Amino acid sequence: MRRRSVLFLLIFVGSSLMAQAQFSNKNKKRQATAVEANKNVEAVTIVGIKSKYLAKDSSSVTVFMRVDLSKANNLPVRWRDFTEKFTLNYVVYPDFSSRERLAYGNIALNEQNVTQLSSARFLIRFEVKRPGNHAGGVLLGEVSEIGTTNKVLNDLAIKFRDTKLSERFALFERTGQVPMLQNYVNVNDTIQIKDINKTVKELYVMRYRHDFEPAQSPMNTNPRNAPRTLDVDTTFKITTSSQLAFKEEGLYYMTEDTTDTYGIGIIVRNRRFPKMTRPAELARPVMYMSQANEINEMLAPKDPKKALDRYWLSLMNGNSDLAKRTISVFYGRVEEANRLFTTYKEGWKTDKGMIYIIMGGPDRVQRSKDREVWVYSQRANFQEINFTFNRRPNQFVEDHYELQRYVEYQPIWYPMVEAWRTGAVRE
Numbered sequence: 511m512r513r514r515s516v517l518f519l520l521i522f523v524g525s526s527l528m529a530q531a532q533f534s535n536k537n538k539k540r541q542a543t544a545v546e547a548n549k550n551v552e553a554v555t556i557v558g559i560k561s562k563y564l565a566k567d568s569s570s571v572t573v574f575m576r577v578d579l580s581k582a583n584n585l586p587v588r589w590r591d592f593t594e595k596f597t598l599n600y601v602v603y604p605d606f607s608s609r610e611r612l613a614y615g616n617i618a619l620n621e622q623n624v625t626q627l628s629s630a631r632f633l634i635r636f637e638v639k640r641p642g643n644h645a646g647g648v649l650l651g652e653v654s655e656i657g658t659t660n661k662v663l664n665d666l667a668i669k670f671r672d673t674k675l676s677e678r679f680a681l682f683e684r685t686g687q688v689p690m691l692q693n694y695v696n697v698n699d700t701i702q703i704k705d706i707n708k709t710v711k712e713l714y715v716m717r718y719r720h721d722f723e724p725a726q727s728p729m730n731t732n733p734r735n736a737p738r739t740l741d742v743d744t745t746f747k748i749t750t751s752s753q754l755a756f757k758e759e760g761l762y763y764m765t766e767d768t769t770d771t772y773g774i775g776i777i778v779r780n781r782r783f784p785k786m787t788r789p790a791e792l793a794r795p796v797m798y799m800s801q802a803n804e805i806n807e808m809l810a811p812k813d814p815k816k817a818l819d820r821y822w823l824s825l826m827n828g829n830s831d832l833a834k835r836t837i838s839v840f841y842g843r844v845e846e847a848n849r850l851f852t853t854y855k856e857g858w859k860t861d862k863g864m865i866y867i868i869m870g871g872p873d874r875v876q877r878s879k880d881r882e883v884w885v886y887s888q889r890a891n892f893q894e895i896n897f898t899f900n901r902r903p904n905q906f907v908e909d910h911y912e913l914q915r916y917v918e919y920q921p922i923w924y925p926m927v928e929a930w931r932t933g934a935v936r937e
Contacts, residue, residue, distance in 0.1 A: 554591045555580050556653060559664040560691050563649075564680055565673040566637070566706045573600075574689045575634040575651060575664065576627070586629035593619040597654050598634060602647045602668075606879045612641035625688065633688060640670040665877060675766055676774050676908055679705045684753060693907055694777040694784070694852045697759060703774065704751040714768050717744040718761040722855035724797060725864040728897070728919045761854055763906055775854050775906025784848030784857070786841065789814035795844045795858045796821065798868055799930045825931050832933040839937055840930065843867045854906035861913035865897050868926050872897075882911060891925045 558578040563571045575598070579587045602613040617623060617636045625633045638649060646669040654661040669677060681690045684700035686708075695701055703713065718740045726734060748754050748764070756762060756778040765773035786792055793808040804821060811817040826833040844858045847866045851857035858867060865884065872884035880901040887894045897913060904910035929935050 553582055554587055554595055556596075556655075556660075556662045559651070559653065559662055561651065561664050561666045562680060562689060562691050563638075563666060563668045563677070564689075564706050565670065565678050568671055569640045570637050571640075571668050571670060572635065572637050572706050573649065573651075573666065573668075574691065575636075576691050577632045577634065577653060579630045579632070581630065587632075589624070589626050589632075592626075592632050593624055595656055597656060598636075598651060599654070600638070600649055600651045602638065602641055602649050604644065604647055606648055606665075606877075612644055612647055613638065627688060638668065645669060645671045667879070674772050675764070675770070676772065679703055679750060679774060681774075681776060686751065692849075692852065693775065693854070693909075694779060694848075695756065696781050696783060697778055698755050698757060698781075700753050700755050702751060702753055703748065703764065708751045710749060710751050711766070712747050712749055713764045713766060715746050715748055716742045716763045716765075717746075717758070718763070719743045719759075720761065722859060724794065724859040725861045725913070726915070728865070728913060728915050728923055729917050731915045731917060761906065772905050777852055777854065777856065779856070784852070785845050786848070786858075789818050792841065793818050793821075795867065796840075798864055799927045826933050829933070836930070836933045836935065839935055840867070842937075843870070853910050854904065860911075862899060862911060865913065868923070868930070869897075889926075892922050895919075895922050 556577060557580050559575060560578075561573060561575040563573045565571050577592070577596075579592060581587050581591070596619065598617040598619060600615055600617070601611050604610055604612060615638075617634065619634065623634055623636055625635070627633055641647065646667065649666045649668050651664045651666070652661055653664070680703070681692070681695070682688060682702040682704050683690055684702065686702040686704050690701070720740050723734070743760065744758075756776075759778050759780060762776045762778060763773050764776075780788075786795070790809075793805070793814055796808070797805050800821075808814065808817045808821055822833045822837055823830065826836065844867060847860075847863035848857040851860045851862045851866065853860060857863040869886060873887045874885045876883040876885065882899045882901075884897045884899070885894065886892075886897075889895075899911035899913055902910050902912050
């Protein structure tokens with residue numbers, strides 16, 4: 511299976527600073543140059559960066575930066591493969607539209623700052639002091655491979671004053687040492703909600719069982735009538751900086767006070783998530799490439815597995831090998847969408863998840879304060895197309911984006927859907 515590739519690019523457009531996001535089209539071959547001093551060492555490639563900060567006090571924040579790597583032949587990445595081959599520098603700007611440097615620094619990649627989380631995942635932790643009287647800024651981190659021009663950029667908006675609950679507390683794994691940097695956990699996972707100072711306080715928790723709707727078509731410009739209120743199923747309290755586990759699936763919302771507008775939202779899903787394995791679940795994401803009658807036929811029968819098998823085989827004209835390959839690619843993207851884009855609902859249901867599943871990862875991403883533009887280039891039926899996502903306020907999560915929809919997407923979207931329906935999609 512081809513490795514997923516990631517291309518990063520820092521772009522200045524007018525006065526707007528836009529850093530390219532942490533993923534790219536999976537079928538785009540990675541261009542990597544080996545370090546001259548280590549010709550006999552297998553190349554290590556950065557495939558993604560995800561970051562978050564937690565306010566320590568009004569004068570500093572702690573930044574957590576998770577770096578995902580890959581190595582030739584999918585071999586494990588040793589700790590020194592990362593710490594000896596890469597450097598981390600950062601610059602703090604006033605905002606996305608300014609090039610004025612408020613602060614900058616170089617972070618030593620050593621035992622104090624770097625933790626290996628898995629065979630190919632590392633966590634860097636460092637502090638950033640408040641620059642002058644500035645209440646916040648944009649931190650641009652640059653992870654560079656020593657001896658080459660290869661670099662990966664990551665931008666993170668930070669605040670030093672008037673921080674919300676989600677900017678002071680975060681989801682940590684069971685020991686409380688490693689932030690999970692995601693909006694979901696699995697049923698019965700042991701976790702902690704904590705801050706940098708290990709504060710012990712009570713939080714109110716509300717659980718919702720609402721089944722949120724999947725994204726609408728990119729061409730559907732009619733506004734959706736979303737529910738204005740959600741019915742709370744359960745309420746209880748938890749204590750921060752202590753171990754806890756959620757035993758039931760649902761959306762959990764934590765606040766310091768029941769009247770708070772913003773809190774921390776976490777989705778709790780079955781033990782297999784972000785994978786989807788239940789036939790009834792597997793039938794739902796295919797709505798993005800199906801007609802209404804096909805969806806109804808899959809959801810109606812008592813045996814959803816047989817109905818789903820019939821669906822895929824009918825699309826592939828009975829070619830079981832082609833059906834198996836297409837199913838593998840499709841649900842691989844669904845799983846990745848869940849992993850990357852889960853917010854207050856599963857990732858495959860979000861606007862980003864829908865575009866990712868059908869189109870694949872973008873060739874580049876331009877980011878500004880409240881906007882992301884995904885750019886796709888050189889496809890069979892078009893030269894270049896952009897999908898624009900705008901950040902919208904959301905009480906549950908910080909990273910809720912909505913797609914700008916246009917009827918003009920039709921000549922792009924329908925051929926891509928047809929490629930799925932004929933098994934022509936390749937990774």
